[in-house]
Amino acid sequence: MAREQFQNLTEPMYYILMSLMKERCGVDIMQAVDEISKGRVKVGPGTLYALLGKFEKENMIRETEVQGRKRSYIITDKGKKILLDEYKRLIIMVNDGLLEMEGEYED
Amino acid sequence: MRIKDIKITLFSYLPYECVAVEEYLEEMAKRGWLLQSVKGYLFKFKRIEPKKIKYSVDVLYEASIFDCKDSNAALEYREYCKAAGWNYVCQTGKIQIFYTDDDRKNISIHTDEEEKYKSVLKASLNNVGWQFILTLILILDLYMFLFNGSIDYVLASDLMISSMLIMLALIFINSIEIISFFIWVIKAKGHLKENKFMPYNNYKQLRIKNIFKNTYILIILLVYLVPLIFNNDDRFNISFLLIIMCIPLIIEFCIEIFINRKRYSRKTNMAIHIGSVIVSIYLIFTVVGISLIWSITGLQQSKFTTKKISLRLSDFGYKEKKDTIPNINFDKSILAQRTEYYYGNENNNLSYTIFHSQYSWVIEFDENRLLRTLKKYGRDLKLENTNLPSNIKVYSDSNKKIFVLVSKDKVVEITKGFSGISENEFLNKAYKNIF
Numbered sequence: 001m002a003r004e005q006f007q008n009l010t011e012p013m014y015y016i017l018m019s020l021m022k023e024r025c026g027v028d029i030m031q032a033v034d035e036i037s038k039g040r041v042k043v044g045p046g047t048l049y050a051l052l053g054k055f056e057k058e059n060m061i062r063e064t065e066v067q068g069r070k071r072s073y074i075i076t077d078k079g080k081k082i083l084l085d086e087y088k089r090l091i092i093m094v095n096d097g098l099l100e101m102e103g104e105y106e107d
Numbered sequence: 108m109r110i111k112d113i114k115i116t117l118f119s120y121l122p123y124e125c126v127a128v129e130e131y132l133e134e135m136a137k138r139g140w141l142l143q144s145v146k147g148y149l150f151k152f153k154r155i156e157p158k159k160i161k162y163s164v165d166v167l168y169e170a171s172i173f174d175c176k177d178s179n180a181a182l183e184y185r186e187y188c189k190a191a192g193w194n195y196v197c198q199t200g201k202i203q204i205f206y207t208d209d210d211r212k213n214i215s216i217h218t219d220e221e222e223k224y225k226s227v228l229k230a231s232l233n234n235v236g237w238q239f240i241l242t243l244i245l246i247l248d249l250y251m252f253l254f255n256g257s258i259d260y261v262l263a264s265d266l267m268i269s270s271m272l273i274m275l276a277l278i279f280i281n282s283i284e285i286i287s288f289f290i291w292v293i294k295a296k297g298h299l300k301e302n303k304f305m306p307y308n309n310y311k312q313l314r315i316k317n318i319f320k321n322t323y324i325l326i327i328l329l330v331y332l333v334p335l336i337f338n339n340d341d342r343f344n345i346s347f348l349l350i351i352m353c354i355p356l357i358i359e360f361c362i363e364i365f366i367n368r369k370r371y372s373r374k375t376n377m378a379i380h381i382g383s384v385i386v387s388i389y390l391i392f393t394v395v396g397i398s399l400i401w402s403i404t405g406l407q408q409s410k411f412t413t414k415k416i417s418l419r420l421s422d423f424g425y426k427e428k429k430d431t432i433p434n435i436n437f438d439k440s441i442l443a444q445r446t447e448y449y450y451g452n453e454n455n456n457l458s459y460t461i462f463h464s465q466y467s468w469v470i471e472f473d474e475n476r477l478l479r480t481l482k483k484y485g486r487d488l489k490l491e492n493t494n495l496p497s498n499i500k501v502y503s504d505s506n507k508k509i510f511v512l513v514s515k516d517k518v519v520e521i522t523k524g525f526s527g528i529s530e531n532e533f534l535n536k537a538y539k540n541i542f
Contacts, residue, residue, distance in 0.1 A: 010219065012219055026183070026186075026187055027187060027190040030187075030190065030191060030214075043214075043218055043219075044191065044214050044215045044216045044217050044218035044219075045184075045187035045188045045190065045191040045214075045216055046165055046184075046187075046188070046216035046217040046222075046223065047217050047218045047219040047222050047223070048187060049167075049169075049183075049184050050168075050219075050222045050226060051219075053169060069179070069183045069186050071183070
């Protein structure tokens with residue numbers, strides 16, 4: 001089920017998982033996503049909260065520390081695999097695009 | 108309702124109408140009212156200088172209706188929102204309300220439409236699911252009231268008529284809610300597929316729906332309260348019903364205060380809620396039971412026994428013993444009145460019900476229901492030719508014991524529990540005395 005649900009990660013999912021390559025508390029993840037994507041991807045607190053709950057349920061991340069109401073997380077091996085699969089999929093897509101659409105792209 | 112600088116309003120909504128509630132709160136802020144708290148559909152505002160505020164009415168599906176106020180999950184969620192620049196205002200059930208003075212700097216609480224849709228849909232489904240079950244129960248109740256058994260008791264009681272109207276109103280209102288919810292689900296799914304902005308209803312639509320709903324509720328309440336003010340016979344019944352309706356509300360209110368103070372786990376809270384429901388049901392049944400015993404012992408009926416009875420067992424030459432009084436009931440409503448008589452000793456008895464109404468459709472309905480009910484219980488009554496005037500229809504069973512006499516404004520069901528009198532004599536006497 002989990003594999004199917006997270007087969008293709010959405011942008012917020014991809015960036016949240018990426019930000020959890022390092023241990024981070026929930027609130028810091030929003031900031032990290034903003035920095036990694038250079039302000040392009042914004043993750044709202046409601047979306048972040050819901051996604052962290054789902055990732056934890058599917059063992060893609062795990063809780064590392066609880067300080068008061070602050071909970072910190074880090075990506076698990078399962079989460080890393082899913083993230084890397086997505087990364088590879090994106091690379092393949094970009095490479096395919098390079099072959100088929102070379103010269104079409106203008107920045 | 109407004110008391111000095113505090114204003115309390117009634118505004119009903121479902122979780123999928125969160126954007127409409129946001130618009131409503133923003134409109135109130137522009138008019139100088141800042142939201143302080145929400146309890147169910149009651150919104151409490153405080154007077155401020157009119158200003159532009161951006162609200163976010165948010166569904167936290169992880170929160171449960173069994174959680175105490177400010178549960179750990181809710182507090183953690185608020186921390187996230189606070190870090191993103193949203194100030195917490197209040198919560199009610201799964202709904203959390205936040206505001207910000209400057210929405211340009213702040214990121215929306217939900218940036219993933221699909222995730223938001225899922226949690227709003229699940230939270231709304233809970234409410235709509237309960238509404239659906241309630242509607243089915245009400246439809247079944249109404250059906251039992253109207254089409255299962257004779258109807259004379261129901262039509263001759265203002266309390267029963269107003270209860271049926273309330274049931275109808277609830278069925279109607281719930282059906283509107285359920286239908287509009289499913290229209291939204293279909294629309295929203297379509298928008299999600301096309302990656303478009305998701306509509307969460309708007310204030311204008313919700314306001315029209317609420318005006319419509321509230322007017323309907325007001326009319327029904329008036330219908331319910333008029334007998335309470337003008338009809339002495341029903342005053343006791345309606346006040347009694349209102350007291351019964353208050354029992355679960357008072358218990359629920361006390362339980363909520365208790366749970367918020369003690370801060371038990373969700374499972375313990377759930378057990379407390381279930382326990383309180385059982386206690387409420389037990390108390391309601393006890394109160395209803397006591398009142399039934401009270402009315403059966405005759406305290407309630409004594410005032411009717413003095414009414415003039417047009418037909419008695421003694422009219423057929425059988426003496427009524429002085430120490431046993433006949434069982435007589437009298438009911439009257441805006442549609443009809445009903446007199447019930449029973450008297451019997453070891454060998455002979457007589458019972459009848461006179462149903463009187465000036466409305467021909469009420470008479471027709473009662474006649475139809477009565478004959479069907481008797482048939483259901485194995486008494487198939489046939490139309491008879493008698494020497495009574497032609498405007499009186501007479502039905503009787505094969506044993507000539509049960510008779511139903513129908514005129515333009517009366518339906519009379521008589522059970523003859525004695526012999527020694529011909530059918531014609533019996534009918535003539537009954538006709539002469541009753542019609």
